[in-house]
Amino acid sequence: MFKFGILTVSTTCSEKPQLDTAGPKLEQELLKVFPQSSVNFKEIVTDDKKKIISALQRAVNGRNCDVLFTVGGTGFASSDVTPEATREVIEKEAPGLTHAILSKSLAVTPMAMLSRPICGIKDTTIIMNFPGSAKAAVECFGFVKAAIPHAVALVNEDLQKVRKTHHAVQNPEFVPSKVKILAGAARNRKSQYPMIDVEDAKNIIQEILTATQDFDEVPVEQAMGRVLAEDVKAPQPIPPFPASIKDGYAVRTEDGAGRRVVRSVTAAGDQPQTKELQPQEIVRISTGAAVPAGADAVVQIEDTALIETTEDGSEEKVVDILVAPKKGQDIRKIGNDVEQGTLVLEKHSRLTAASVGVLAMLGFSSVKVYRRPLVSVISTGNELCHPNETLKPGQIYDSNKVTLLSLLKSYDYAALDGGIARDTPDNVKATLERAFDRSDVIISSGGVSMGEYDLLKQVLIEDFGATVHFGRVNMKPGKPTVFVTLDYKGKKKTVFALPGNPVSCCVTSLLFVIPTLKRLEGDALFLDWPRITATLENIINNNDIRPEYVRVTVRRNPDNQFVAKSTGNQISSRLNSMVNANGLLLVSGKTQQPAGSTQSILLFGQLL
Ligand code: AMP
């Protein structure tokens, strides 16, 4: 049941409260529709923006109102400022509510056009502006009352209720998960998945997933970063006409050095001059212009002298060619840069800015590229809070989702945000279903350890009939990494269920996910991250028996040699250890790498 507030905005009623009929009428109606609710805030203020703001804030700060209605002050008169005051208080607008109020009011009276209600949310209070007449206020409440329970549950994050409603609304045929949470004492104490080595894990992925054969035809402007699905041959030579390399004069080498008459001028973009150049004639020419017929060299302007101009002095008439030209000098012949029919870009290569330029140069407006896998990223955990919400005790902000989405983006994959799955079998199942409906590859974080709420594998197996190809990898961080494939509505889906610790999920996505996406996309040139040899600047100890992927910063020292340094405390929850990392150094279990030693480092980021 709900806590309501009513703020009547009317200068008249604030002087004579007995004239306020809308407030009491609305109160009556609220309690009739939601019988066990209470109206915890009732005030009347004058049409004064500051006073309205202050009253709204008082009601919100008291945390005693789920929904706060203002009554009055929404019209066109200069004193009507309730919407303006409301706008200053709310953090989020709720235009759907506003729209519902207006559109339904319009069906009652066209005069509703002259009402300017605003609805929105501040903290956990939903604020709605209603008109000042009792009849209209009650009518408006009637238009929104059905949405109130769910809206209040949402702003209060009443997960249980929200989940139920979401399931019911989004998927009326939702089949609950078959998974039952095992009571604490009944849960498994040992993982049933064998621990495999990183290289074996990579091989398994490679064997199971094959590159796509599907392609898209995309405009050249959008092709950068995509992988070519066809060999590109030059349909025409570049340049397509003999072009001048210099600003100067097109000449006949036969004429040698000496004074010449400037017959005409030709600039870049002009029609090629087809009239044959006669002995002793030259044509003034600019870089990129077509060399006139009969000319077989260009003499740069620096090697000439002006002898005579036209009578008005504006044009050159006679020019001295100071250096005898050589045949073909400063002319790019047809096909000089690209011969017609040559293979310029190879299938399976990733398009760079320059390769996109080559396509444009050859006149292609679109190109065939391999289809990218559709990727969704989901987080799991009851403790996770959206970054725009206020943390409650025991909660943490969800950082993995935005990290993974951004990491993918940095490698050209625009993934979808698949939301946060809460730790119940039904919610995990519903979240996965939504992701499977929208994507081919799902990257999740969390929910794969040994806790009773680590439900992901169970839901994947029991509800989706998934095959777990591996469920534990001998590495630190990242031991619980899971690789799964399944058939969903006749289509193959892949899940990388990564560990929840922020560093673990970054490292495993770099080692397993990004290279896989590149391969799935047909990128034949990417085999794995390159390795670079660098001198270690600090000692690194691995006290664990598992091999550790230590995050390092690789850079050039003042002597121009590559050096690598650990990014500090390597605990898997400390995301800061990734912040300046561009490399991973694999340190075997129970070993130490001394400062000054030479190391081979996997380079996944930019070299600093
Ligand atoms: P789990 O794998 O679900 O047991 O999570 C392991 C640890 O990672 C726990 O401390 C979680 O709170 C934390 N964690 C899980 N998911 C996230 C996330 N999306 N963002 C930040 N930390 C997370």
Ligand code: MG
């Ligand atoms: Mg968890």
